[in-house]
Amino acid sequence: MEKELSKTAGAIGVFDSGYGGLTILNQIRQVLPEYDYIYLGDNARTPYGTRSFEIVYEFTLQAVNKLFEMGCHLVILACNTASAKALRSIQINDLPNIDPNRRVLGVIRPTVESIGSITQSKHVGVLATSGTINSGSYPLEIHKLYPDIVVSGEACPMWVPLVENKEYDSPGADYFVKKHIENLIKKDTEIDTIILGCTHYPLLLTKINQFLPKGITVVSQGEYVAESLKSYLRRHPEMDTLCTKNGKCKFITTESETKFSESASAFLNEEISVEKVVIE
Template identity: 50%
Template sequence: MIGIFDSGYGGLTVFKEIKKLLPDYSYIYLGDNLRTPYGGRSQEAVYEFTKEAASFLFNKGCHLIIIACNTASSEALRKLQQEWLPSEYPDRKILGVIRPLAEVAVLESKYKKIGVVGTKATIESESYNKELKAQDNDLNIYTNACPLLVPLVEEGWLKNVATRMVIKKCLRPLKDRNIDTLILGCTHYPLLMKEFKAIAGKRVKVLDAPLIVAEKLADYLKKHSEIETQLEKNKTIHYYTTDSSDKFNKLGSKFLGEEISSEKVELK
């Protein structure tokens, strides 16, 4: 099975594209909604929460996990891959969302001016800066934290005047720098794609993060048969949340565009 993990609902934007592109596999989606958002947490807390989530998914039979959370990808992924995974689950893999987006951004940017918006933790970690610079040191990278957007999305305020005002304020310093490419460095933000595109303007390429991650995953599975052959292909999907399953079912169904049923679990 393939596990998809996020601190809340944002990862559903990624999962929606993954299951559309790769429909034959079996999936488990886990949302740590009880402890969301991760954006204001310490690096130590994010690491522990992400490790607990990964343990849960591996114990449920997943051989591959996608951390569909930029904060967890920036604060916990590398340490999990380098220290925890080799000793605890040496035959399993964990992938994040930052590298796939950085790779595409470098290709898309004509004038080497890339903007990144995300949670406070993701921006302060400079994970995108490091990944982008590793691929092209001549890039000009401009970032801005937008901490208010995750709670607005979690409350379902997708088409709201207040939300548009927050996006405008968030993008203003990046537009002043004449960016030509924008990375939405939080998996919640694609739910506001129309608003981001409208406010960013036609000269700015706003990357479709969920689609990019899904395509990169498909490419990864083609290249790594040792992982792909271990994945269950029964087309089953299980949803788990650490908070109210009723709330998750209601909001999750809106984000996915289909009815879902989840089970509440406790991470340890």
């Protein structure tokens, strides 16, 4: 039997398979500080990047339902893999049955919308997890808006572990960052814009800039997602009224609270309290 969902206003839900979504949350809170947020990290089952479409969809839907049960009417999938592999199915197949007035938004579309005004050469690169690259979501979404842009992708399987183990600024990261940037540029030497298609990657920006050829612009997702959300709430006052505004943020994880607090410190400049939940 499905749980009855509350109709009263609640926080904006922000979901990620791990910690990377905290880079998105940080930007959203800077742009929209007055709103309340619940951040859910499915840290017990991370990473999503190497999992099948079916499993990513199943896990993401479970997380979305948990945030709905906690009072969220709007959920942001601050995870490229979940946005690539689960968002469309949830929007089309699940929301009409769960509650047609609730919304789930992703991070790929807002990022893609910005590309047209940034690239001059019309050659764009994407650095992301294997799951996001294999899904083909970025070329698909870019070509819907900008059919003349050439898109090349490079999977960077070691970059998330480097960030989550706080090795993103260590000499050990140099090899993996340099290797994947070089691989991407070899695929298309005319690339002038690179999308960081994983929410962990902004923590590697210092290293990325170190090995990036001159004249290439790096697009990090947080600012575009935050501005897109601000615009969305302005265009949809009926959703805005369902979002509480007390400037509070709650953190929940499917893993150990202590482990989450320690690891999240790489992404956050604040002390946080964390609650452990089970999602199924």
